Amino acid sequence: MPELPEIEVLKGEIKARVVGRQIVTVDVSDPNVINMSPEMFASTLAGKKITGAGRRGKMLLIYLEEGLCLIIHFMLFGRIRLSPEVGEGAQVVLNLDDRRCLFFSQLALGAGVHLHQGEEIDSLPQVTKLGVDALSRELDFEQFTRMISRSKAKIKALLMDQSFISGIGNTYADEILFEAKINPERSGKSLGSEEILAVYRPLKNMLVEAITAGGAGSDDFAHLDGSKGGFIPKVHGLEDKPCLVCGLGIRKTKVGGRGTYYCPQCQNYFRRSG
Ligand SMILES: [Zn+2]
Known part of the structure; x- marks a missing residue:
């Protein structure tokens, strides 16, 4: 999508x-x-x-x-x-x-x-009903921290909630959390400041990188001329494939009713950054 x-x-x-x-x-x-x-x-x-x-x-x-x-x-x-x-x-x-x-x-x-x-x-x-745009300058780290740290909802569901932040869907939410090494089932409230920063950085950078790459390279997207984009996911849609960082199999679960992919080792629920 x-x-x-x-x-x-x-x-x-x-x-x-x-x-x-x-x-x-x-x-x-x-x-x-x-x-x-x-x-x-x-x-x-x-x-x-x-x-x-x-x-x-x-x-x-x-x-x-x-x-x-x-x-x-x-x-x-x-x-x-x-x-x-x-x-x-x-x-x-x-x-x-x-x-x-x-x-x-x-x-x-x-x-x-x-x-x-x-x-x-x-x-x-x-x-x-749309929340702040993910690329908007209004969504700075302070604003993002205020929004995330108040919420009991799971971080993956928060990133996909268009009334919270608009623009991010299932694919980029999984990719951002993999990059951040944060488990998708963690609640917003449970994240420390460094962990919030670990999510915020790829949120801003990955979307820009994906635009530069011409969008997703998946079968679900095509340019006006029918060609594919060049952004290749590292976890999304890759159940049982080896994690590019640790080699363990990517797992699939459901968060907010949507298929969610993550590495059980790199994104260990109990892992703390810092
Ligand atoms: Zn891994």
Whole structure:
């Protein structure tokens, strides 16, 4: 599922490759993923130029003329592609004036392409409920410490909670905690100052590294041209594979209902830093 780095990568690609293009026609084959009638959706978008791109948490924004904005929730499997030909399973297709099309597929379980007035975006419930952005300067170490040390929740669940910090999902939460050598089941409250710093550092650095690498190299993410990213996880999705640090098998458990991967030795529950 695309997380903050993947959405940043897509945002950059929209800016570089799609901004300035005009939408000629729109095809909607799955009305469930849009927020109005297909006729209204298509007639509102037809003739509009794409003017920019943005991000809120793990959602991609595509700005259009006349103050319009598409807000895209990918959820677990959603895809966006730019191609001369419409791919299989396309649910929404924006046909552009250079004969390419920008199309969306695999949108399910709450995913969608919603059209709004740009000024509405920051008052939508799905946006107002977002916590501080993981890349925001507002999230400095003092702020992070205050937030973490008050909470009885498990650190993994805290990192994934979009109303707490927005942008981090299941993959990067596992990777950040592996880098920090912190067990995902530890509560926020139980972490000492050095341990909080051990989480904070990779939280900031890894997301930037992943953006530079072009996003996740997994099958769940693709660039606009369909190519993969270059960020390779060290624990996430790697059950029973040897830990790159100690060689012990990576374990899988569940935290906050999500599959969670960790090294039982490097991220020992009782290990204390310092
Ligand atoms: Zn290990």
